[in-house]
Amino acid sequence: MKLYNSATRKREDFVPNHPDIVKMYTCGPTVYHYAHIGNLRSYIMEDVLEKALRYEGYPVKRVMNITDVGHLTSDADEGEDKMLKGARREHKSVMEIAKFYTDAFFSDCAKLNIKTPDVVEPATNCIDEYIKIISKLMDTGYAYFAGGNVYFDTSKLERYYIFNDFSAEDLDVGVREGVEEDLNKRNKNDFVLWFTKSKFEDQALKWDSPWGVGYPGWHIECSGISMKHLGEDLDIHCGGVDNAFPHHTNEIAQSESYLGHKWCNLWFHVAHLNTSSGKMSKSSGEFLTVSLLEQKGYDPLAYRFFCLQSHYRKSLVFTWENLDNAQLAYNKLTARVGALKPEDGPVDEAALAAMKERFLNALDNDLNSSLAVTAVYDVFKAKTNDATKLAAIGDFDRVLSLDLIARGEQKRQELKRQAVTAGQFTVVSESGESDPEVEAKILARQEAKKAKNFAEADRIRDELKAAGIEVTDIPHGAKWKRI
Ligand code: AMP
Ligand code: ZN
Helix, strand or coil: EEEEEECCCCCCCEEEEECEEEEEECCCCCCCCCCHHHHHHHHHHHHHHHHHHHCCCCEEEEEEEEEECCEECCCCEEEEEEHHHHHHHHCCCHHHHHHHHHHHHHHHHHCCCCCCEEEEEEEHHHHHHHHHHHHHHHHHEEEEECCEEEECCCHHCCCCCCCCCCCCCCCCCCCCCCCCCCCCCCCCCCCCEEECCCCCCCCCCCCCCCCCEEEEEEHHHHHHHHHHCCCCCEEEEEEEEHHHHHHHHHHHHHHHHHCCCCEEEEEEEEEEEECCCCCCCCCCCCCCCCCHHCCCCCCHHHHHHHCCCCCCCEEEECCCHHHHHHHHHHHHHHHHHCCCCCCCCCCCHHHHHHHHHHHHHHHHHCHHHHHHHHHHHHHHCCCCHHHHHHHHHHHHHHHHHCCHHHHHHHHHHHHHCCCCCCCCCCECCCCCCCCHHHHHHHHHHHHHCCCCCCHHHHHHHHHHHHHHHHEEEEEEEEEEECC
């Protein structure tokens, strides 16, 4: 499998460090608000990566943190803790907020068929880990104490910037206008490992430490949690591209200084979901959630489908029109699956292997999910029976997770029900899609014909034609298509 590594800026053959396990770490959500569909784009693509690795036979152990402390409103160690801000906004305690939004996050993930990682660890659970790492960094001179906080000294490193192929805009993400310079820092990129002093003295969660009562910085939590569950090395570290700097850069700095050797082999960064007004973010701009999509009548899996149609390293523009198109295409796809006859067997193993090969090639090509989706469409064109096609689609869906077989079955049942409600008269579309409005009009035309009201029947047919629908009579029914 070839994957792009942001740290080397190359596509590389993926080779795990250990034959018996692929160690994968994912930066989890900061649980002070709902995840927006931009955050969830990152989690969908990381889910596809994990499932692709499993599909290829790798045993994966995936760990995710839950950020419930220490992520300040600016990634440059400034402002108040996002959790505290959320708690104040909702007149709840920080822990209540954390629980509520952690549950909401996993409920959104379930709707999008995102598998829960093997280990999910809240940052507040691992204070001892952070203290252990920071203590050693202090002992070895990589960290210093100033003005009540412990800082990492970036001047001690030969190379600090790892991901310098990102645009100036990406590198600026953490720095906000109007943020005062922290005069305790020896170098501008130094970052806080442990806070005991901040301008916001009402920080709710604090712990004892060798440097005084306080709380950890955001970056140290991912190093600590990863080492707690995955040991001293990592195969893949994932996150959205905004995490590359400063978050992942600082994770590498502190982890490698602590360990004394290389930490993570491959960095997998998902490009942003943007709206017409820029990057979707929790603090500004349009904030779209899975629940909002549902309220507007969209299927969350149509959003997953929308994400899969683009490569993870390209930014993706969200518009309602794009989502409408994805929903329509998803409906058509599931209807086509529903039109396949499961009893049309047996499975042709040679044909199945050829289709799987295509799918695998798409995944191997830096996780080209849009080609992987094309491999599904190619199945319909294959010269083989329906049972083989269904076997291929079910197999691919282990990675795509679009519920193609179950939704196809639903569509099959819907069509059957429609046929029953209309007596002997069946309405079908050539593409396999269903459209209740069109179907109702075709049934009304049939009623008019039965009542010998041919003028009305013709009127309805003309009305449908004007709406771009062509109706053809078939034995015991009618079929329609868009023209
Ligand atoms: P947060 O909850 O803010 O810590 O972010 C959770 C994940 O979402 C991180 O991996 C971010 O890099 C990622 N992320 C944030 N905004 C976007 C976006 N607009 N598009 C894609 N991923 C994003
Ligand atoms: Zn992280």
